[in-house]
Amino acid sequence: MKKTLLELGEFNFISEIAKRCKEHKTVIKGIGDDTAVVEFTKDKFLLLTADMLIENVHFTRFQPPDDIGHKAIACSISDIAAMGGMPHYALVSIAFPKNLALSFAKKIYKGIQDTAGVFEISIVGGDTNCADKIVIDVFICGIVEKKKLVLRNGARQGDCIFVTGSLGGSQAGKHLRFTPRLKQARFLVSNYPLNSMIDISDGLVSDLGHIVTQSKVGAILFEDAIPLSRNVYSVDDAYYTGEDFELLFTMPKKYSKQLLSKWPFKKKVGLSCIGEIIIHRKGIFVKDKDSRIKKIKKGGYEHFR
Ligand code: ADP
Numbered sequence: 631m632k633k634t635l636l637e638l639g640e641f642n643f644i645s646e647i648a649k650r651c652k653e654h655k656t657v658i659k660g661i662g663d664d665t666a667v668v669e670f671t672k673d674k675f676l677l678l679t680a681d682m683l684i685e686n687v688h689f690t691r692f693q694p695p696d697d698i699g700h701k702a703i704a705c706s707i708s709d710i711a712a713m714g715g716m717p718h719y720a721l722v723s724i725a726f727p728k729n730l731a732l733s734f735a736k737k738i739y740k741g742i743q744d745t746a747g748v749f750e751i752s753i754v755g756g757d758t759n760c761a762d763k764i765v766i767d768v769f770i771c772g773i774v775e776k777k778k779l780v781l782r783n784g785a786r787q788g789d790c791i792f793v794t795g796s797l798g799g800s801q802a803g804k805h806l807r808f809t810p811r812l813k814q815a816r817f818l819v820s821n822y823p824l825n826s827m828i829d830i831s832d833g834l835v836s837d838l839g840h841i842v843t844q845s846k847v848g849a850i851l852f853e854d855a856i857p858l859s860r861n862v863y864s865v866d867d868a869y870y871t872g873e874d875f876e877l878l879f880t881m882p883k884k885y886s887k888q889l890l891s892k893w894p895f896k897k898k899v900g901l902s903c904i905g906e907i908i909i910h911r912k913g914i915f916v917k918d919k920d921s922r923i924k925k926i927k928k929g930g931y932e933h934f935r
C-alpha cells in the first residue's frame with residue numbers, strides 16, 4: 631500500500647481521481663487529455679482547461695514578472711491548441727504574499743493581460759487571495775468545431791509522428807517566453823486529417839507516452855530526425871526535459887510529403903517527421919544513428935517525483 635504522493639506519482643494520483651469522477655452524458659472527454667471536451671452546439675464543442683503556476687516550482691521572483699504572467703496563460707492556450715480549438719474566455723485566480731511589491735504583482739497581471747490581448751481572449755473573472763508564495767491559476771474556455779477536434783487517443787499504425795519547432799533547452803529560458811502554437815494547430819486541423827495530438831509540456835518521451843498508451847499502439851522515434859534546439863548537445867535533453875510547448879501529432883503517412891513541403895511557417899517554426907506509429911509492439915522505441923532499434927528509457931517531468 632503506497633502511503634505518500636512521492637511513491638504514487640502525479641500521473642497515478644490523477645488516474646485514481648479519474649476512476650471516481652462521475653461524468654454527465656454531455657461530457658465527451660473528461661480527465662486525461664489536454665483539455666476537457668463538452669457538448670456545446672450542433673457542430674461545436676466547448677474546451678475547458680486549467681493550469682497552475684507556483685513560485686519556486688515553476689518560476690522565481692528573480693524572473694521578469696511579465697514573463698511569469700505570460701507563461702501562466704500561455705500554458706492553457708497551448709492545451710487548447712493541442713485539441714485543435716480556439717481559446718476565448720479566461721478566469722484568473724491568484725494568490726500573492728502580503729509583502730510582495732505592488733509593482734511586481736501588477737506586472738505579473740499585465741503579462742497575463744498582454745498575452746490574453748494577443749490571442750483575443752477575454753478575462754471575465756477569477757479570484758484573489760493571500761498566501762505565502764505567489765500562485766497563479768488560469769482557467770480557459772475555448773471552442774472547437776466538432777470535425778476539427780483532435781484527441782490523444784486516435785494514433786493509428788503507419789501514422790507519421792510530427793513535432794513543431796525544436797526540442798530541449800527550455801530550462802535555459804524558453805520555458806517562460808514561449809509562443810503557444812495556436813496558429814500552427816489551427817492550420818493543421820483545418821487542412822489535414824490528424825489522428826492524435828498533444829502539446830509537449832512534460833517532455834517528448836512522456837507526452838508521446840500519453841499518445842501511445844491512450845491509442846493502444848507503439849512508436850518508433852528516429853534519433854537522427856529529432857530537431858534539437860540551439861545549445862542542446864544531447865538528444866536526451868529533447869527526450870526528457872519538459873516545457874518545450876511544441877505540438878506533437880500523428881497523421882497518416884500519405885499526407886506527410888505534402889504537409890512538409892507546404893508548411894507555411896517554415897521561416898519561424900520548423901516541422902519534422904520524427905518517427906512512426908507501430909502496433910506489433912507497445913511502448914516507445916528509438917532507431918539510433920546506426921539503425922539499431924532499442925526500447926527507450928521512460929522519463930520526463932512529473933510532480934512529486
Ligand atoms: P497537461 O500537461 O496537458 O496540462 P496534465 O498532465 O496537467 O495535462 O493533466 C492531465 C489530465 O489530468 C488533464 O485532463 C487534467 O485536466 C487532469 N487533472 C490534473 N489534475 C487534476 C485534478 N486535481 N483533478 C481532476 N483532474 C485533474
Ligand code: MG
Nearest residue numbers: 664709829831
Ligand atoms: Mg497539454
